[in-house]
Amino acid sequence: MASFNLSALVSIFLHFLVVSSHVSTGRAGHGLIGYGISMYYPLCAYTCRAVLSASQLNCSELTHTHEGMVMKREMGMSIETSPECYASDPNFLQTLAYCMSSHCQGVAVWDLEKYWYLNVAGRQPNQPVPKATYQQTAADILTQPKVTLVAGEALNQTMVISDEDYQASYNAQRMFEKMENNHERHGIVLLVSGALIPIAFSLLRFIPFPSALVTKFSAWFIDPPLFGSRHKTPVAGLFHMPTRGQAFFIFYLISINVILSAAGYSGSQPNSWFPSVMGSDGEIVAYVTNRLGVLSFANIALLFLYAGRNNVLLWLTNWSHGTFLLLHRWVAWIATLQAVLHSVIYLHIYLSKGTHSSEAKLSYWVWGIVATLCMSILLPSSTWPIRKKLYEFFLAWHILLSVFVLAGCLWHILKRFDRQWGYENWIYTAIAIWGFERAMRLARLARNGIRTARVTVIDEDYVRVNIEDVSGSGHAYLYFPTLTWRVWENHPFSVASTVLPVSDQISTLHYNADVEKLGTSSDGSDSDSHDRRYRSPTKVGLSFLVRTKAGVTAQLRNHTRLPVLVESAYGPHEDLSNYSTLICIAGGVGITACIPFLHAHPGMTKLFWGARSQKIIDAMAPSLRGVDMESFVGHRMNITDVLHGELVESAGTTVVLVSGPSEMADEVRCVISKLGRQRKGIKVKLIEEAFSW
Numbered sequence: 001m002a003s004f005n006l007s008a009l010v011s012i013f014l015h016f017l018v019v020s021s022h023v024s025t026g027r028a029g030h031g032l033i034g035y036g037i038s039m040y041y042p043l044c045a046y047t048c049r050a051v052l053s054a055s056q057l058n059c060s061e062l063t064h065t066h067e068g069m070v071m072k073r074e075m076g077m078s079i080e081t082s083p084e085c086y087a088s089d090p091n092f093l094q095t096l097a098y099c100m101s102s103h104c105q106g107v108a109v110w111d112l113e114k115y116w117y118l119n120v121a122g123r124q125p126n127q128p129v130p131k132a133t134y135q136q137t138a139a140d141i142l143t144q145p146k147v148t149l150v151a152g153e154a155l156n157q158t159m160v161i162s163d164e165d166y167q168a169s170y171n172a173q174r175m176f177e178k179m180e181n182n183h184e185r186h187g188i189v190l191l192v193s194g195a196l197i198p199i200a201f202s203l204l205r206f207i208p209f210p211s212a213l214v215t216k217f218s219a220w221f222i223d224p225p226l227f228g229s230r231h232k233t234p235v236a237g238l239f240h241m242p243t244r245g246q247a248f249f250i251f252y253l254i255s256i257n258v259i260l261s262a263a264g265y266s267g268s269q270p271n272s273w274f275p276s277v278m279g280s281d282g283e284i285v286a287y288v289t290n291r292l293g294v295l296s297f298a299n300i301a302l303l304f305l306y307a308g309r310n311n312v313l314l315w316l317t318n319w320s321h322g323t324f325l326l327l328h329r330w331v332a333w334i335a336t337l338q339a340v341l342h343s344v345i346y347l348h349i350y351l352s353k354g355t356h357s358s359e360a361k362l363s364y365w366v367w368g369i370v371a372t373l374c375m376s377i378l379l380p381s382s383t384w385p386i387r388k389k390l391y392e393f394f395l396a397w398h399i400l401l402s403v404f405v406l407a408g409c410l411w412h413i414l415k416r417f418d419r420q421w422g423y424e425n426w427i428y429t430a431i432a433i434w435g436f437e438r439a440m441r442l443a444r445l446a447r448n449g450i451r452t453a454r455v456t457v458i459d460e461d462y463v464r465v466n467i468e469d470v471s472g473s474g475h476a477y478l479y480f481p482t483l484t485w486r487v488w489e490n491h492p493f494s495v496a497s498t499v500l501p502v503s504d505q506i507s508t509l510h511y512n513a514d515v516e517k518l519g520t521s522s523d524g525s526d527s528d529s530h531d532r533r534y535r536s537p538t539k540v541g542l543s544f545l546v547r548t549k550a551g552v553t554a555q556l557r558n559h560t561r562l563p564v565l566v567e568s569a570y571g572p573h574e575d576l577s578n579y580s581t582l583i584c585i586a587g588g589v590g591i592t593a594c595i596p597f598l599h600a601h602p603g604m605t606k607l608f609w610g611a612r613s614q615k616i617i618d619a620m621a622p623s624l625r626g627v628d629m630e631s632f633v634g635h636r637m638n639i640t641d642v643l644h645g646e647l648v649e650s651a652g653t654t655v656v657l658v659s660g661p662s663e664m665a666d667e668v669r670c671v672i673s674k675l676g677r678q679r680k681g682i683k684v685k686l687i688e689e690a691f692s693w
Contacts, residue, residue: 023364026123028419034181035188037422040173042107045115047170048099048161050272055155057092059085083121087128094158096120097137098145103166109135123420164270171268179265179287180421186260186291187298187426193256194302194331195313197249202317211653211683219676221245223686229670232662232690234384243669246323250330257299257334261291289345292338297409297426299335303328304430308437309477309570318574322690329382336375343372364415371408374401392489392551406431444567445479453480453564455556459615461547462589463556465493465564466500468541472569473498473596476542479565483555490567491553493544494659494689496592497623500541542566545620547589574687577602580652585639585668587660588612591620593689594659598627606630606646610637610660639667647675647684659689 029037040046060081086092104112116134121127132140141158149159222245225231235241242250267283269276274283305311306328309321350356359365378401387394406427413423448470456464465478475494481487548554556562576582582601584594586609598605607629611617614633647654658668665688672686 023362023416023418024123024420025418026420027118027125029422032184032188032422032425033177034184037420039177039180039421042104042111042115043170043174043177044104044107045100045112045119046173047166048096048103049119050169050173051151051161051165052092052096052099052149052155053081054152055149056153057081057085057089057155059089061085083124083127087121087130089155091155091157091159093120093130093132093137094141095145095149095155095161097134098141098158099161099166100134101138165272168270168272168275172271172273175266175268175271175283176273179290182264183291183294184422186264187294190256190260190295190298191302191429194253195305197252198313198317198319202319205318212681215676215683215685218245218685219673221248223669223676224673225666225669230666231669232665232688237385239384240326242326246326249327253327253330253334257295257338261288261295261338265291285345286349289342289349292345293342294423294426296335296338296342297423299331299338300405300409301426301430301433303331303335304433304437306331308433310437310440314571320688321571322688332375332382333379336379339372339375343368362415364412367408367411367415369408371405371412374404374408377401378405392486396486402434406434441567444569445565448566448568451564451566453478453562455559455562457557458545458619459613461612462616462619463546463548464619465544465546465556466541467543467564467566468500468539470542470566470568471498471540472542472566474569474571475593476544476566476568476570478544479567480552480556480562481565482563483552483559489552490565492570493546494590494592495542495569496545496595496620497543498540499538500543502537502539542568545589545592545616576600576655576657576687578653579655579685580604581646581650581654582606583643583646583654583656584608585637585642585656585658585660585664586610587637587664588616590659590661590664590689591616592659594657595620595623597657598624604628608632608637608642610664637664639664640671643668643671643675647672647682648679650682650684653683653685655685655687657687657689662690665690 031037060079113134120130145158145160147159151165225241226247306324350359410427451467454466477490479490580603582605584607586594610632658665
């Protein structure tokens with residue numbers, strides 16, 4: 001009975017040492033556990049050594065605690081066993097060889113020899129080689145050992161490991177590695193599904209479903225806000241309501257995280273790391289908190305994937321950048337919750353053991369706290385009111401804390417496990433995604449170089465910015481380094497035109513005329529000949545219509561020429577040629593996103609444009625020659641009447657493009673969804689052109 005109690009106490013000590021305390025170092029692994037990295041193969045050999053590692057050898061020394069050495073405390077003394085001792089002590093080597101020969105009959109001799117060479121002295125990259133091979137050591141055992149080792153007692157002769165101690169250690173390592181395999185597998189499922197599902201759903205657009213059915217389905221399940229009538233307009237000024245389509249995927253992300261956090265656990269007793277005297281729940285709790293840590297890492301990689309404007313999913317799907325930014329925020333909440341739970345559970349474990357004061361001094365613990373705190377601070381500091389009122393502060397703060405999150409997570413792993421188990425690869429993945437995104441920005445900037453922007457004031461709200469010798473479409477990000485000390489500050493603007501008139505005088509008359517896409521006017525040949533008569537040569541360049549508010553855009557009014565960096569081009573336009581009719585609803589500067597669609601569409605087009613003043617309409621008139629347009633100056637457009645009049649009697653397929661203030665976009669969304677639900681046979685698709693941040 002006394003032997004059993006001593007063995008149990010040693011098992012508790014090993015559990016504390018190996019599973020939940022201090023740091024471990026060793027040879028670098030390649031991959032993830034279960035995917036290139038094996039923790040305990042061959043398991044029988046690792047089990048034998050794990051039991052023996054608690055015993056004092058003849059060459060063990062009395063010393064102070066030293067990281068990386070196996071320690072045992074008896075009557076206040078500290079005993080350490082060095083790698084050199086393990087590699088040369090005959091009693092240890094022969095006992096280990098005898099145990100392996102007894103329990104590893106089904107394992108190839110080559111695998112046993114490989115284990116022996118690499119792991120007898122420890123797991124360090126540079127350590128002593130055992131003085132004899134496994135087969136040589138086993139051959140030196142001339143008689144079968146008779147003495148059974150009591151776990152934790154001195155190993156001063158060749159002994160036999162008891163079946164009880166072997167089984168408890170075997171169960172501990174087998175189950176721990178199985179759970180670690182599950183953790184990594186679940187993390188892979190989370191990351192891969194988060195990337196592939198958007199691609200898979202986007203491919204559905206190539207299946208020729210009936211247009212009326214697609215309209216009805218979108219009106220019920222995709223386009224409307226999940227609740228209420230607001231999507232682009234913040235609810236209560238605090239957050240953005242997802243559409244129903246977005247909500248389905250958000251629900252998936254939440255559900256899969258809950259399922260992967262809760263499923264796939266099992267325990268095994270007797271267990272030297274989690275003995276029954278500690279309570280059977282302790283084993284599962286340790287597995288759960290480790291799972292949460294891995295899933296949080298996987299979500300960190302996913303949220304970086306969703307965040308970038310050079311997100312490869314934007315190239316592979318028809319999902320908008322705004323949708324991915326919304327998903328980025330939801331995944332950030334999930335990852336942070338998992339990190340907090342991981343930290344809180346381990347805090348409880350160490351407090352209950354009475355070891356928190358010593359553990360909290362270790363660098364891995366400190367870096368883990370840094371990462372968790374930074375993630376927790378990022379959430380409230382990224383809410384809509386802060387982004388709206390202090391966007392540049394939010395952006396700098398967001399990037400700074402994100403760097404600390406990645407650094408904290410990485411050093412948390414490296415200081416705790418070194419590079420043995422591949423946990424750091426999740427963070428390397430996030431760093432690679434972020435690095436690629438930033439490198440693509442620099443490449444786009446470098447392609448265009450430093451250019452000169454010509455600024456023309458239109459009225460008290462708008463200016464026109466022309467940049468020569470730059471090509472692109474969709475939208476671009478402009479940097480004005482001489483207007484602010486924050487040289488990294490940039491703003492997105494839709495490209496209004498891809499060609500510029502040669503002189504400023506002509507640009508006043510024919511601003512934004514794209515000769516390749518320009519439509520014909522309703523006046524027929526006379527108007528066309530008039531255009532040919534007055535149209536001057538053009539040159540390559542980009543033109544932008546900018547509404548000047550506070551900050552950098554307001555300072556543009558004080559300049560006529562200034563240096564500019566152009567990060568382009570983003571968001572190539574979706575092909576709408578399959579729709580017989582294009583209806584554009586624009587508000588203010590939102591007209592710039594509509595112009596390329598209006599000129600490129602081969603079918604019937606109609607523009608409804610609401611503006612604050614007539615000056616902006618006059619300035620844009622040359623760009624809209626040949627466009628059927630109805631303008632609303634100084635008063636609100638009745639969107640319901642406009643869309644009812646255009647859609648109810650429409651026989652073909654219609655695409656409605658909205659670009660304007662958030663309230664306008666939300667109203668168009670709700671009206672089209674209502675018509676799609678209530679009107680039988682209507683065939684309409686909604687496209688929203690807007691920037692999200």
